[in-house]
Amino acid sequence: xxxxxxxxxxxxxxxxxxxxxxxxxxxxxxxxxxxxxxxxxxxxxxxxxxxxxxxxxxxxxxxxxxxxxxxxxxxxxxxxxxxxxxxxxxxxxxxxxxxxxxxxxxxxxxxxxxxxxxxxxxxxxxxxxxxxxxxxxxxxxxxxxxxxxxxxxxxxxxxxxxxxxxxxxxxxxxxxxxxxxxxxxxxxxxxxxxxxxxxxxxxxxxxxxxxxxxxxxxxxxxxxxxxxxxxxxxxxxxxxxxxxxxxxxxxxxxxxxxxxxxxxxxxxxxxxxxxxxxxxxxxxxxxxxxxxxxxxxxxxxxxxxxxxxxxxxxxxxxxxxxxxxxxxxxxxxxxxxxxxxxxxxxxxxxxxxxxxxxxxxxxxxxxxxxxxxxxxxxxxxxxxxxxxxxx
Numbered sequence: 428x429x430x431x432x433x434x435x436x437x438x439x440x441x442x443x444x445x446x447x448x449x450x451x452x453x454x455x456x457x458x459x460x461x462x463x464x465x466x467x468x469x470x471x472x473x474x475x476x477x478x479x480x481x482x483x484x485x486x487x488x489x490x491x492x493x494x495x496x497x498x499x500x501x502x503x504x505x506x507x508x509x510x511x512x513x514x515x516x517x518x519x520x521x522x523x524x525x526x527x528x529x530x531x532x533x534x535x536x537x538x539x540x541x542x543x544x545x546x547x548x549x550x551x552x553x554x555x556x557x558x559x560x561x562x563x564x565x566x567x568x569x570x571x572x573x574x575x576x577x578x579x580x581x582x583x584x585x586x587x588x589x590x591x592x593x594x595x596x597x598x599x600x601x602x603x604x605x606x607x608x609x610x611x612x613x614x615x616x617x618x619x620x621x622x623x624x625x626x627x628x629x630x631x632x633x634x635x636x637x638x639x640x641x642x643x644x645x646x647x648x649x650x651x652x653x654x655x656x657x658x659x660x661x662x663x664x665x666x667x668x669x670x671x672x673x674x675x676x677x678x679x680x681x682x683x684x685x686x687x688x689x690x691x692x693x694x695x696x697x698x699x700x701x702x703x704x705x706x707x708x709x710x711x712x713x714x715x716x717x718x719x720x721x722x723x724x725x726x727x728x729x730x731x732x733x734x735x736x737x738x739x740x741x742x743x744x745x746x747x748x749x750x751x752x753x754x755x756x757x758x759x760x761x762x763x764x765x766x767x768x769x770x771x772x773x774x775x776x777x778x779x780x781x782x783x784x785x786x787x788x789x790x791x792x793x794x795x796x797x798x799x800x801x802x803x804x805x806x807x808x809x810x811x812x813x814x815x816x817x818x
Contacts, residue, residue, distance in 0.1 A: 431484060431494070435517030438472060442514055445814045447790045450803050451768035453812040472511035473763060480510035492637045493520075496663070499689055502613030502792055503760035504645040512761065524633065526672050531794065550576075558583075558594045558781065565781045568594075580780050582804055584797075587771070587787035589750035601776040611760040612692040612753040613792070614648060615742040617660060617713045619686035622736030627682045629725045632671040636724055638662045648689050660690040660713050666721060681735075688717050690742060692755035698743030710741035757793075758786030766791070773803055782807060 472480075481494045495505040497515035527533045539549065556571045558581055567577040583590040591602045638644055644661040667685040670677040677683040690696055690713065697707025706714065714737075722730035742754030752759070759765050773788045775781035784800040786792040802817060811817075 428485075428490070431481075431513070432517055432521050435513045435515070436521060438511055438514040439517045441469070442511070443816070446767050447796070447799050448802060448806070448816040449789075449814040450773060450807050450812070451789070452807070455812070469511070472513075473509045473766075475510045476506050477508040477510045477512060478505035480513060481505070488639060489637075492635075492641065492663075496635060496637070499614065499663075500757070500793065501761035502755070502757040503611070503762055504649050506645075507760065507762045509761075509763050509766060511766075526632065526669070528673055529675060530669060530673065534794070555585075555594060558590075558599075558778075560596070560599055560778070563777065563779055565775075565778045580782070580808070581778075582782045582784055584783075584785040584801075586750045586752050586785075587783055588752040590783065593750070599775075599777045602771065607752065610765060611762055612755040613760040614757050615690040615692035615696065615745070615754050616740075616756040617688045617690055617696070617710055617717070617742075618740040618756075619684070619688070619714050619717060620736075620738040620740075621684040621686065621718075621734050622677065623682045623684055623730070624733045624735055625680065625682070627668060627684075627727060629727055630666060630668045630671070630682075630684075632668055634666040634668070634725075636662075636664050636666065636720065644689070648691050660688050660696075662720065664688050664717055664720070686717055686721070688713055692742060692753040694743045694746045694754040696743065696754070697741045698747060699739055699741065704738075706739045707741065707743070710739055713741075714739050752787070758791070761791055773800065774807055 477498055478495060481491055485491050485494065494513070494516050497512065497519065498505040498508040500515070501508055501512055529536075542549065553574075554571045555568045557569045559566045559569050559575060565578070565581040567575055568581065569575050583594070585594075587602065588607050591600045592604055592607075597603070641661075641663045644663045648661055665687040667687075668682055669685065670681070670683040695709075696713075697710040699706045699710065718731050718734070722728060742756070744754075745751040745756045746754040759770070763769070768789070770789050770791065771783075773783045775783075782804045784804050785797050786800075788800055789803065790796050790799055799816075805811075806813075806817065
């Protein structure tokens with residue numbers, strides 16, 4: 428295990444130095460002598476899938492699952508994940524997981540404060556109808572109420588497919604429907620947000636519940652036609668109890684649970700009626716099955732009776748609220764052909780001043796990657812072609 432994590436640390440260092448904080452706009456950083464000695468190892472890590480890398484080193488099912496499950500947070504399955512991503516075991520098990528007090532809303536609040544302190548004006552709750560154009564320039568955005576906001580530079584952190592196919596006319600699209608049709612939108616989820624009376628000492632802040640044979644779980648999310656996918660979706664789920672770390676997330680004497688159930692990225696699974704707070708039958712059934720599973724596996728027999736607040740989200744909610752491609756909740760899968768420069772460019776090829784940020788562009792999914800994507804836009808604007816982070 429130590430050797431495996433040391434290897435993950437080396438892959439992590441290589442990624443940070445060469446492949447995350449970059450726009451891939453120049454080949455120079457990738458032909459230097461300092462990288463040539465790493466080419467063979469790099470090619471091996473790209474060519475060998477993560478499951479083969481782990482399974483030839485470990486025989487214990489629990490160890491294998493601990494080291495393979497990060498693939499789900501990369502929006503794919505271990506057999507399609509390049510073993511380069513074993514670096515995530517280094518970040519999880521060596522660097523450790525960080526939690527922001529106040530939850531991720533506190534991170535958003537901090538970013539908002541920094542932006543406003545530096546002169547930014549934020550317009551919230553405004554729906555954009557289109558990006559306005561003049562020749563090969565984006566001139567701003569038009570809101571659905573007809574208001575036009577002029578801009579010298581436009582950066583879209585929205586879903587890339589939505590930006591390209593809904594906000595731009597065909598002549599200005601870098602990526603068309605045909606391009607997206609050949610790619611993998613990644614993982615969908617049903618999310619449960621629960622308020623539970625009483626303490627839950629059976630659960631830690633982070634809990635991963637794995638089926639002993641999880642191949643059917645991944646099949647249910649990725650390889651089975653929607654009509655035949657099982658109602659309960661994956662049985663390997665993630666349960667977070669933020670109230671274990673952050674007392675602000677629940678009243679005294681209660682707990683706050685966040686449950687992530689992997690599903691296909693398929694809007695057909697359903698959504699929640701925002702006006703009545705009623706979930707579609709399929710989302711409701713997946714949520715019920717997850718609650719029953721947690722109660723049984725974690726020895727909390729009366730869990731369902733103790734739930735006093737229950738909110739759910741399904742793939743259709745991600746499509747409707749966030750314009751997510753196919754209802755995916757994380758972002759496009761990190762398969763080989765959707766990693767690094769193969770993930771696409773963070774700058775439009777048709778419009779000189781349109782840029783992309785967020786989980787659907789480089790370098791990838793997750794809060795850290797999204798923040799790095801913003802830094803990469805800054806590097807584009809400065810003409811900075813270096814591969815590492817800004818000082």
